[in-house]
Amino acid sequence: MPEQLFLVGNLGTMITYAAITVAVAVPVARAGQLRSNKLAVATALIFLTAAIGHGLHAFLAFRNLDRAEHSVPLFWVWALAWWNVVCGLAGAYYWTLRRRIIVNPGAIYVDPEAERCFAEAAAREQAARSTLEAVVEHTDDGIVGVTLDGVITAWNGGAERLFGYSAAEIIGRPAALLADPSGAREQRDVITRIMRGERGVYYESRRYAKDGTPVEAALTVAPIRDAAGRVTGISVVVRDITAAKEAAERQRAVEERTNQAQRMESLGRLAGGVAHDFNNILAIIVNYTDFAAEEAAGNPALEADLKHVRSAADRAINLTRQLLTFTRGDTIQPQDVDLNGAIAEVHAMLGRTIGEHINLMAVPSKEPVVVHADPGQIQQVLLNLAINARDAMPDGGTLVLEANAAELDGDELAMQPPLPAGRYARLLVSDTGEGMSAEVAERIFEPFYTTKPRGKGTGLGLSTVYGIVTEAGGSLNVYSELGVGTTFRIYLPMVVSPGRSPATALRQAPPPRGDGRTILVAEDEPALARVVTRILVNGGYHVLTATGGAEALSLFRQHGCDVLLTDVIMPEMSGRRVAEVIHESRPDLPVLYMSGYSNGLLGTTHVLDGDIAFIEKPFTAHDLLHKIAEVVRERATTPLR
Structure with a gap:
């Protein structure tokens, strides 16, 4: 009885393994993969050898049914043993292939062509991801991830270059760190709009870098959604549009x-x-x-x-x-005119007629300033401007006539008309009168335009000044503030003199580099603040920019500085007051004042002391960098008072 069961069991197993062999081999053969799909062929061989082995066992069991001694010839024993070795070799071959070829779970065999396509697709996807990561990391735009609570979660290389913070420093901190209070409120409003369903928001705003430098930024804000469409975060693309x-x-x-x-x-x-x-x-x-x-x-x-x-x-x-x-239609007789002599004559003439309520002062140049113009017209220019200044001071004030020389770089914006770069003679007429609004200042040189009461003015005085100056090849600049006063600057081509003073020769040399010194700039005019910042950065300085006195003091307390460059007259807090507060803790800090008013006017009205470091607007980059270097050098060699 056991022999019969052994025979039936081996026959059943043989048939099963043979069926599996056919089930594996036939699809592989139909796919034409008998040579290429080694793993499937090895699988079929294992089941085939196992089927044959069980067939041998069944054959031996069948032969033993008719024998009493149940003995098996030695040949068949060796044949069965060697066949078991073949089965083992087939299994070893399979597992060798199995370790080298990755097969999806549950797969009996793999299609090499399909695997190649899958591998190529995976490689393309990985390459695309790598390219996208490189683009995000190296773009000039800042790309920032933010939570719905305004916390930064992602920070690319562009954002690091734009704001100065590394990813390790900024991730996990609030995005409001980059903005002032009004900018932070704007951020919260935009996040609220995104959470309410807006697909994207574009706006322009000011942000601040790590060192306090303002950055004019264009921000594109969009929602980040999960698979269910819920907003889980916010992406922000930040572009620096300061230069634009x-x-x-x-x-x-x-x-x-x-x-x-x-x-x-x-x-x-x-x-x-x-x-x-x-x-x-x-x-x-x-x-x-x-x-x-x-x-x-x-x-x-x-x-x-x-x-x-x-x-x-x-x-x-x-x-x-x-x-x-x-209209340049009158006959003129140009000749060499010394502007120092011209202001002396006009000063003497006005001293007898202008009135005791006006404090009239003349500030001649320390070096000769000679121009080629009609002397009568130069006097007419000074007289017209002086009379306008007197009319602007009905209750009294100070009127200053000055002459000096100035260097222009050709890029000044407030010149009427513009002048090429060069050295020019300059006349200044400054008053402490009522001043003008920007709208009035834009039209003052138009003929027949006047702000005086009917019958008190013809509107031709300043247009005549404009005609005389432009006929002589010069230009005008006007700086005025309501309730403070006005300064007219007249630039005229200067007659070349045989020699120059040592100071003038020194100014022709390239200005020394800043060597990374930190300059705190306080200027309430944003456009001018950007220009000054660019000049100083190009000159090798590190710049902190403030648009008012309070902000300047805040930046000083946070970062400190090596030099203070401040406008004289600013709303809420003057430049002089800013310097006084800073000098309480840093009495040795060099300070350079700048203003659209002349130094002579500011000195006579006691807005500034006479021995302060001062530079007049408009100034060239060359002049500003030289003046900064002079202030630093003088402070280093002057003991504290």
């Missing part, structure tokens, strides 16, 4: 200057035509008035009437003369 804003501002200024020049040219042609035609009419009026005056001799009443007519005609002649000067 400066370029747009410069372009706007250039367009304004072009439009101003076109308006002045059109008005000049109109005024010139009127003046020339009106002179013909005046010639008739004046001559016939003189004829009538001769005939009216002995008639006092008629003589008095004709005298009034002639006086009115003379006033009309003066007006047309100013129109012709404005």
Whole structure:
């Protein structure tokens, strides 16, 4: 009985393994993979050898059924033993392949072509991911991940270069760290809008780098959603648009200057035509008035009437003369004029007539400043500006006439008209009067434009000044603040003198580098603050920029500085007050003041002491860097008082 069971069991096992062999081999053969799909073939071989082995066992059991002694010939014993070795070798071959080939769980065999396609697809996906990671890391734009609570969770290389924080420093800290209080409120409002369902928000705002430098940024904010579509975070792309804003501002200024020049040219042609035609009419009026005056001799009443007519005609002649000067149609006789002598003559002339309520001062240049112009017209320029200044100070004040030399780099924005780079003679007329708004300052050189009451002004005084200065190849700059005063600067080509002073020669050398010194800049005009920051950074300095006195003190307490560069007059806190507070803890800190008002005016009105370091706006990059170096050098060699 056991022999029969052994025979049946081996036959059943043989049939099962044979069926499995067919089930594995047939699909592989149909797919044409008998040579390429080694793992499937090895699997089939294992089941085939096992089926044959069980068949041998069944054969031996069948032979033993008819034998009493149940003995098996030695040949069949060796044959069965060797076949078991073959089965073992097939299994070893399978496991060798199995260790080298990755098979999906549950798969009996693998398609090499499909595996190659899968591998190539996986490689492409990995390459795309690597490329995307490289793009995100090396783009100039900052890419930042933020939670819905405003905490930073991701920070790329662009953000690190833009703000100065490394990822280790900033991740986990609030995004409000990069903004001022108003910017932080703006951030919260944008996050709220994203959470309410907006797909994306674009806005422009100011952010601050690690060292306090302001960054004009364009921010694109978008939601990050999970598989269910819920907003789980926020992505922010930050682009630095500081340079773009400066370029747009410069372009706007250039367009304004072009439009101003076109308006002045059109008005000049109109005024010139009127003046020339009106002179013909005046010639008739004046001559016939003189004829009538001769005939009216002995008639006092008629003589008095004709005298009034002639006086009115003379006033009309003066007006047309100013129109012709404005339109460059009058005859001039240019010659070399020393501006120091010109302001001395005008000072003497005004001293007798301007009034005791005006404190009149003249500040001549320390070096000769000679220009090639009509001396009468130079006096007319000074007189017109001085009379306007007097009218702006009905309750009294200070009027300062100055002469000096200045270097221009050709990029000044507030010049009317613009001038090429070079060295120029400069006249300054400064007052402590009522000042002008920006809207009025834009139109003051237009003929017939005046802010004086009817009958008190013709509107030709400043247009005449403009005509004289531009005819001489020069330019004008106006700086004014309501309730504080006004400074007019007139730049004229300077006649080259045989020699220059040592200080002038020194200023021609390249300015020394900043060597990483930290300069705290306090300037309430954002456009000018950006210009100053760029000049100083290019000069090798590290810059902290503040738009007011309180912010300047806050930056000083946080970061300290090596030099303070501050505007003199700022809202809420003056530059002098900022310096006083800082000097309480750092009495040795060098300070350089800057202002659109002249140094002579500020000194006479006691806004600044006479021995302070001062630079006038507009200044060139060359002048500013030299002045900063002088301040640092002088502080290093001067003992504390």
